[in-house]
Amino acid sequence: KNEVEQSPQNLTAQEGEFITINCSYSVGISALHWLQQHPGGGIVSLFMLSSGKKKHGRLIATINIQEKHSSLHITASHPRDSAVYICAVPNSGAGSYQLTFGKGTKLSVIP
Amino acid sequence: EPEVTQTPSHQVTQMGQEVILRCVPISNHLYFYWYRQILGQKVEFLVSFYNNEISEKSEIFDDQFSVERPDGSNFTLKIRSTKLEDSAMYFCASSDGRGLNYEQYFGPGTRLTVT
Numbered sequence: 001k002n003e004v005e006q007s008p009q010n011l012t013a014q015e016g017e018f019i020t021i022n023c024s025y026s027v028g029i030s031a032l033h034w035l036q037q038h039p040g041g042g043i044v045s046l047f048m049l050s051s052g053k054k055k056h057g058r059l060i061a062t063i064n065i066q067e068k069h070s071s072l073h074i075t076a077s078h079p080r081d082s083a084v085y086i087c088a089v090p091n092s093g094a095g096s097y098q099l100t101f102g103k104g105t106k107l108s109v110i111p
Numbered sequence: 112e113p114e115v116t117q118t119p120s121h122q123v124t125q126m127g128q129e130v131i132l133r134c135v136p137i138s139n140h141l142y143f144y145w146y147r148q149i150l151g152q153k154v155e156f157l158v159s160f161y162n163n164e165i166s167e168k169s170e171i172f173d174d175q176f177s178v179e180r181p182d183g184s185n186f187t188l189k190i191r192s193t194k195l196e197d198s199a200m201y202f203c204a205s206s207d208g209r210g211l212n213y214e215q216y217f218g219p220g221t222r223l224t225v226t
Binding site for chain 1 (some may be wrong): 154220
């Protein structure tokens with residue numbers, strides 16, 4: 001079973017700061033998901049990546065498959081970025097498509 | 112933009128009662144999922160569904176749970192006899208391909224409260 005660790009658990013930043021959220025997992029994977037959970041509870045998929053780097057607007061996600069590690073970066077953070085950011089990876093084993101989720105990183109961006 | 116919808120947004124039920132949570136996936140998607148999130152805990156996979164059958168389920172998804180696609184649009188999760196520990200947020204998701212190289216689109220969730 002894949003174990004997912006995210007850090008930090010909680011993060012408070014001033015508006016405009018550069019944010020980094022980390023995700024490590026224990027079993028090699030084909031793809032990793034970054035999700036955003038809004039304060040109201042809804043979940044939005046941000047990225048799915050299997051290698052290298054992806055960028056959407058102010059969000060950048062990177063993954064190092066060999067090191068079993070991914071990072072989510074937010075440039076020029078804004079209060080509307082305040083949310084829980086969740087990393088999810090395949091559970092384990094060939095043919096399994098179950099996602100295992102991290103506990104999430106709660107980000108608060110202060111104006 | 113197409114989206115996954117879920118009803119109801121909040122369901123309160125008494126222990127032992129049956130509940131049905133409803134989801135309308137994105138119309139051209141073929142793969143459907145249910146997840147749950149107990150308050151303060153991480154999201155957990157329950158079940159995936161394709162071609163009118165369960166393709167994978169977790170150990171949480173016991174005989175009290177069932178899923179169905181009763182028509183071309185709805186995807187339902189039934190809990191036969193609810194327990195207090197079933198209180199959670201339940202999320203439906205859909206994707207247009209199988210496997211984790213396909214993005215999953217999540218619904219807004221149904222908050223289930225069992226009293």
